[in-house]
Amino acid sequence: xxxxxxxxxxxxxxxxxxxxxxxxxxxxxxxxxxxxxxxxxxxxxxxxxxxxxxxxxxxxxxxxxxxxxxxxxxxxxxxxxxxxxxxxxxxxxxxxxxxxxxxxxxxxxxxxxxxxxxxxxxxxxxxxxxxxxxxxxxxxxxxxxxxxxxxxxxxxxxxxxxxxxxxxxxxxxxxxxxxxxxxxxxxxxxxxxxxxxxxxxxxxxxxxxxxxxxxxxxxxxxxxxxxxxxxxx
Amino acid sequence: xxxxxxxxxxxxxxxxxxxxxxxxxxxxxxxxxxxxxxxxxxxxxxxxxxxxxxxxxxxxxxxxxxxxxxxxxxxxxxxxxxxxxxxxxxxxxxxxxxxxxxxxxxxxxxxxxxxxxxxxxxxxxxxxxxxxxxxxxxxxxxxxxxxxxxxxxxxxxxxxxxxxxxxxxxxxxxxxxxxxxxxxxxxxxxxxxxxxxxxxxxxxxxxxxxxxxxxxxxxxxxxxxxxxxxxxx
DNA sequence: CCTGACTATATTGTCGACACTTTGGTTGGC
DNA sequence: GCCAACCAAAGTGTCGACAATATAGTCAGG
Numbered sequence: 001x002x003x004x005x006x007x008x009x010x011x012x013x014x015x016x017x018x019x020x021x022x023x024x025x026x027x028x029x030x031x032x033x034x035x036x037x038x039x040x041x042x043x044x045x046x047x048x049x050x051x052x053x054x055x056x057x058x059x060x061x062x063x064x065x066x067x068x069x070x071x072x073x074x075x076x077x078x079x080x081x082x083x084x085x086x087x088x089x090x091x092x093x094x095x096x097x098x099x100x101x102x103x104x105x106x107x108x109x110x111x112x113x114x115x116x117x118x119x120x121x122x123x124x125x126x127x128x129x130x131x132x133x134x135x136x137x138x139x140x141x142x143x144x145x146x147x148x149x150x151x152x153x154x155x156x157x158x159x160x161x162x163x164x165x166x167x168x169x170x171x172x173x174x175x176x177x178x179x180x181x182x183x184x185x186x187x188x189x190x191x192x193x194x195x196x197x198x199x200x201x202x203x204x205x206x207x208x209x210x211x212x213x214x215x216x217x218x219x220x221x222x223x224x225x226x227x228x229x230x231x232x233x
Numbered sequence: 234x235x236x237x238x239x240x241x242x243x244x245x246x247x248x249x250x251x252x253x254x255x256x257x258x259x260x261x262x263x264x265x266x267x268x269x270x271x272x273x274x275x276x277x278x279x280x281x282x283x284x285x286x287x288x289x290x291x292x293x294x295x296x297x298x299x300x301x302x303x304x305x306x307x308x309x310x311x312x313x314x315x316x317x318x319x320x321x322x323x324x325x326x327x328x329x330x331x332x333x334x335x336x337x338x339x340x341x342x343x344x345x346x347x348x349x350x351x352x353x354x355x356x357x358x359x360x361x362x363x364x365x366x367x368x369x370x371x372x373x374x375x376x377x378x379x380x381x382x383x384x385x386x387x388x389x390x391x392x393x394x395x396x397x398x399x400x401x402x403x404x405x406x407x408x409x410x411x412x413x414x415x416x417x418x419x420x421x422x423x424x425x426x427x428x429x430x431x432x433x434x435x436x437x438x439x440x441x442x443x444x445x446x447x448x449x450x451x452x453x454x455x456x457x458x459x460x461x462x463x464x465x466x
Numbered sequence: 467c468c469t470g471a472c473t474a475t476a477t478t479g480t481c482g483a484c485a486c487t488t489t490g491g492t493t494g495g496c
Numbered sequence: 497g498c499c500a501a502c503c504a505a506a507g508t509g510t511c512g513a514c515a516a517t518a519t520a521g522t523c524a525g526g
Contacts, residue, residue, distance in 0.1 A: 011302040011303075012302050012303070015302075050283075054287075054290065057287065057290055057291070058290070058294070061291070061294035063384065063387060069244045069245050069248075070244075070245075082383070085382045085383055085384050085385070086384055088329060088333065088382055088384075088385070089326070089329070089382070089384045089385055089388070091329065092325040092326055092328065092329035093322070093325055093326070095325065096321060096322070096324065096325035100321065149318045149321055149322070150315070150318055151296065151318050151319055151321075151322045151393075152318070152321070152322055152325075154296060155322070155388065155392075159388075160384075
């Protein structure tokens with residue numbers, strides 16, 4: 001039962017360049033707001049400028065960089081309102097994903113999801129504190145895929161997800177212990193298991209809304225970022 | 234009070250190529266499922282292959298074409314389930330847009346929206362039958378912009394909209410007379426005017442759902458496509 | 467006659483060079 | 497001393513050519 005997630009594998013050199021550049025931006029190696037000089041990156045990554053250029057084009061499509069014609073590209077700035085907007089989109093899309101998952105997931109997939117949840121429960125209850133970003137992402141990703149909606153899947157995993165991760169990493173909200181979020185996950189799976197589309201969507205939307213509120217609160221009071229109780233979604 | 238929509242203007246030659254190629258695909262000049270040979274298009278459009286290549290990359294980001302490495306790109310196929318999936322995404326995103334518009338649109342913007350609606354009403358009541366795709370798109374676009382959410386706006390107007398238009402054009406559902414949809418538009422604006430976020434979202438979602446149902450029905454019974462009463466959203 | 471490997475061709479992937487635009491600084495005039 | 501026009505440097509936009517890969521057709525072997 002692997003993460004089944006980073007299935008996107010680079011076949012061409014342009015792919016590799018794109019993935020590496022995206023990782024370096026998301027991880028903060030290249031700072032938000034930084035200018036992306038094609039010539040400079042070309043020498044730094046030891047590839048032709050054309051590949052850098054294509055990578056930047058793809059990053060622009062993901063809204064990770066912004067480009068102005070004849071001027072250049074910059075990494076997007078991370079603003080609180082940008083984060084809020086991102087979570088509003090997530091609320092809409094993942095809410096719909098949960099609704100569709102309740103309709104279209106197979107019983108086997110739901111069983112797998114329950115198994116995953118039990119795994120997470122062990123980690124949470126034993127306080128092994130290993131329930132963190134990876135597990136949370138895995139959970140959400142399965143529901144997204146469970147929607148069986150190509151557009152939804154593409155938008156979230158190609159576009160939104162990396163931006164969310166960028167915010168998490170750079171605002172220092174990764175790798176937390178979560179207890180309340182886990183219960184919310186349980187209830188969502190329960191609704192999906194009951195094929196209750198309406199409830200599944202409602203609960204997913206709440207779940208993401210709560211996360212957003214938590215993050216907003218944390219941004220407003222950046223007092224004890226390591227002791228907070230919930231921030232993943 | 235212009236359409237304010239096709240504000241995206243080509244500054245570079247790559248932009249022009251991209252716009253033209255996209256238009257030719259959306260309008261059906263290039264058929265769904267057709268292969269996009271870079272060399273062939275290069276001679277046909279009289280630009281370098283690099284520009285064609287960049288245009289195809291952008292079209293891939295919009296999900297208008299699909300590309301396989303070392304093989305080539307094809308225009309996406311138009312399937313009923315693809316259309317349904319598209320409208321599910323619209324329902325989620327535009328529902329959220331209506332909710333946010335109820336919160337963030339200025340009174341002036343709402344007044345403008347009402348004026349637009351009155352304009353449409355005249356056209357509908359006089360049976361000048363000019364209330365068609367353009368007006369409908371304008372209405373939806375204003376609400377999307379009214380959400381003031383960058384991600385939402387970008388996703389819908391750069392990505393979803395052109396796909397929807399492609400379906401409309403190619404399945405022969407463009408340019409119809411609409412009466413019931415107009416009333417739905419009225420109610421949505423009323424909710425936004427009352428700053429009723431919940432209702433605005435609900436009504437928008439219903440509006441899009443109805444449209445989807447109408448189109449599904451039409452796809453199942455392609456009997457009198459020119460006399461149908463509603464198909465825009 | 468069928469199957470499998472090989473070759474030839476066409477198409478995509480990648481690259482380095484040239485052309486154009488922007489930008490910041492400099493010079494000349496008022 | 498200030499403003500405008502000009503100039504130079506750096507960076508992006510565009511192009512044609514070369515390299516690598518897939519596809520289809522051919523030929524040899526069974």
